[in-house]
Amino acid sequence: MRTAALAHAPGGTPYRVVVPGAQLRLLVLAAEGQGCVGVDMDTGAFVRASHPAGSEPPAVFEIVEGEIAGAIEPPDAARPEALELTEPPKPVGRLALRRADRLLAPLHHPPRLPLLGLAADAVPYWTIAGDRPSLALVDLRSEPRLRWTEQGVDCHFVWQGVEHELPFADHRLVAAIEAQFEIRPTRGDLQRLLGFRPRRLLVMLTAPVDGYCHKTVAALLPGSRS
Numbered sequence: 030m031r032t033a034a035l036a037h038a039p040g041g042t043p044y045r046v047v048v049p050g051a052q053l054r055l056l057v058l059a060a061e062g063q064g065c066v067g068v069d070m071d072t073g074a075f076v077r078a079s080h081p082a083g084s085e086p087p088a089v090f091e092i093v094e095g096e097i098a099g100a101i102e103p104p105d106a107a108r109p110e111a112l113e114l115t116e117p118p119k120p121v122g123r124l125a126l127r128r129a130d131r132l133l134a135p136l137h138h139p140p141r142l143p144l145l146g147l148a149a150d151a152v153p154y155w156t157i158a159g160d161r162p163s164l165a166l167v168d169l170r171s172e173p174r175l176r177w178t179e180q181g182v183d184c185h186f187v188w189q190g191v192e193h194e195l196p197f198a199d200h201r202l203v204a205a206i207e208a209q210f211e212i213r214p215t216r217g218d219l220q221r222l223l224g225f226r227p228r229r230l231l232v233m234l235t236a237p238v239d240g241y242c243h244k245t246v247a248a249l250l251p252g253s254r255s
Contacts, residue, residue, distance in 0.1 A: 045074045047100040047112045053078065055093050056124055056132060058231050059248035060086035060201060065093070065118070066164065066233065066247060068132055075110045075136065075164045077233075083117030086201060089250060090129055093118035106159035107234050107242045130253045138165040140189060144232055150195060150244050154237035163234040163242075166250075172216055172227055173249065175206075184246040186230060195232070198245040219249075228252025 045053075054070040055078060064079040065087055079101060087093050095118030101111045124132075138144065146161050173186035175197060184197040197203065205222060206214055220226050227249035234242045 045069050045072050045076060045110075045112070047097060049097055049099045051097045053095050053097050053112075053114065053118070054121075055095075055118065056129060057087040057091045057093055058089060058250065059199065059233075061198075061233075061247065066231065067093075068136065070132065073132060073135060075162060077108050077111045077164070078114050078118065079111065080114035080117050087118070087120055088123075089248065090124050090126070091120050092122045092124055094121050095119065104159070105236075106157045107154060107237065108163050109159045110162065110164060126251055133166055134253070136164075136166045138167050138232075144188070144193070144244060145234060147244070151241040152234075154240055154242055157234075157242065164247075165232045167230045167232055168253065169228050169230065173230060173246075174216070175203075175213075175219070177213060184230070184249075186246075196243065196245045198233075198235075198247050199249065202249070223249060225251035 053076065055065065055067040055076055056070055057065050057067040059066045061077065063082050064077065066077050069076045070092065078095070080095060095114040095116065098113040098115045101113055105111055144167070145163070145165050167188055169186055169188060171187055173184050176183045176185055182197040182203050183194050185192070185194045209222065210218060214222065229250040229252050230246050231248040231250060232244055233247045235245055236242065
């Protein structure tokens with residue numbers, strides 16, 4: 030049986046060793062185009078799993094399984110956690126929030142450091158070495174707000190006393206909001222739609238656009254329950 034292993038990039042970033050044919054058990058945090066983002070339940074590392082299109086994107090905290098085809102080619106320094114699956118992963122269950130907290134706790138972004146270790150909201154692709162995560166879990170003391178602009182939807186939040194406003198990449202949630210509300214939802218509306226009070230974010234780097242990778246908010250998540 031092929032088992033999972035954890036390794037570290039030169040800068041200390043943990044990642045799953047990609048072994049073709051091995052099984053991936055993933056706690057899903059966000060859907061990302063033809064793929065999903067989450068935590069490898071065997072190693073505790075972040076994973077960005079690409080796969081052929083499936084019928085329905087998995088939901089937050091759903092557990093899915095799939096066979097690893099291999100690492101992405103060519104390698105992408107902006108996504109050191111990336112791998113490819115042979116087919117869309119299959120849902121096998123859900124994880125309760127309290128149990129999910131134990132898996133997510135080591136992945137919370139360290140305090141007093143800029144998000145993803147980058148002071149700016151965008152970084153030239155050629156400067157990225159692949160030695161730091163492209164994903165971060167951010168715990169909030171107050172709820173984030175979604176704002177509609179001419180360019181799209183932004184997520185406004187306060188972290189470590191600093192206000193941030195980043196593009197919001199959960200297109201499925203945006204579509205659900207626009208289908209149900211003629212005017213922008215209140216915080217209560219958003220809570221009812223999500224089924225929880227959002228007090229945690231998944232922040233990630235995008236693929237390069239005009240040579241730059243941008244910080245985005247990939248998902249709104251429930252806060253921890255200690």
